[in-house]
Amino acid sequence: MKTNLIGHVRKLAGNVEETRTIEFVASDNTRDAHGTVVPVDKWDLTRFNSNGIIGYQHNVYGDMCGNEDPDRVIGTGQARIEDNQLIVSMTFEPAELNPLAEKIFRKILHGTLKAVSVGFVPTKEGAWGEGEEAKNGSNPTYYFDGQELLEVSVVNIPSNKNALKRGFRDNTVDAINFIYRALDGRFRYSEIEDMKVRDILDLLDERKAPEKTEEGEAPEVPEDIPEDRATDDADVVLAEAELAIDK
Known part of the structure; x- marks a missing residue:
């Protein structure tokens, strides 16, 4: 993550204290700070929508040697495509169940945290762009051609200017x-x-x-x-x- 452009909460309902649900723009078709584009129409949301998990900084899997912590999962999510954007509705766990979830929830409401990041695996081989977007061009850009959403995390700083992050920041997903x-x-x-x-x-x-x-x-x-x-x-x-x- 090498961008200082912070994203935004898409929707904050009047009854958010009761529902603990907040909508985010999780991804769009813009080029991110890694020089990649994750096409919105290529998302596979099936597995996520059957058991979508929300984390903080992608620390939801433990690491390759274990160290799993269930409280790293701070809520559940549902995803959909709308207006050429990947929209994720996040519901945060209650304070008595997960103090970390409560802290992140409060920071979002306060405005301290505003961005989210997607964790995914590619399902098809992508390709480099053409011209200046070619691998050796002046603005090399890699286009994914299919990806499965695994999880979404609230993050401190996104790599996409519209509040998304290409999803290999979590150590386990990155390593795989x-x-x-x-x-x-x-x-x-x-x-x-x-x-x-x-x-x-x-x-x-x-x-x-x-x-x-x-x-x-x-x-x-x-x-x-x-x-x-x-x-x-x-x-x-x-x-x-x-x-x-x-x-």
Whole structure:
């Protein structure tokens, strides 16, 4: 996240204290600070709308070594497409059930927190734009071609000027997508989720040392992966996981 443009609450009803429900614009078709576009008409909302969860700063999954905390889920959500925007209606848990949810809810009402961020996985391969939006152009832009919404979080600072964030900030989601790309898509997301950390690290180590060709040279690794889909966050998560195993 490298933007200082804060988004907005879409709707604040008069009975918000009773319903504890607030609407946000979660995504639109604008280019975000990562140089990517997440098309509104390509969202798959089925799983989210059957059990939509709301978090704070995407800390809803724990990390790759565990450390789950149920209070990191601060509410439930329902999503819909309206006026070329992804709209999410968030209902926050009551104060007696979750003090963190109450604090975030109050900060939104006070105006301290205003932005949300989407957590998703791509369902299809996207593509770089053309001309100045090409990978090596002056304004490189990557267009996703399908994505499934997993969760939505209230965040301090969004990466999209209209209050959305491309959804790899959560360490676990970030790492899964990094692994998927690093292993050239040889494993499905569901398979990666079921892998042990040690198995993942072994696979990555194997890829770092490719077999030599008959001419005695290692084959070149394709360089068609957007930088923000193999982020520093994922490297940190994997490094921490490896340290935990070694201990």
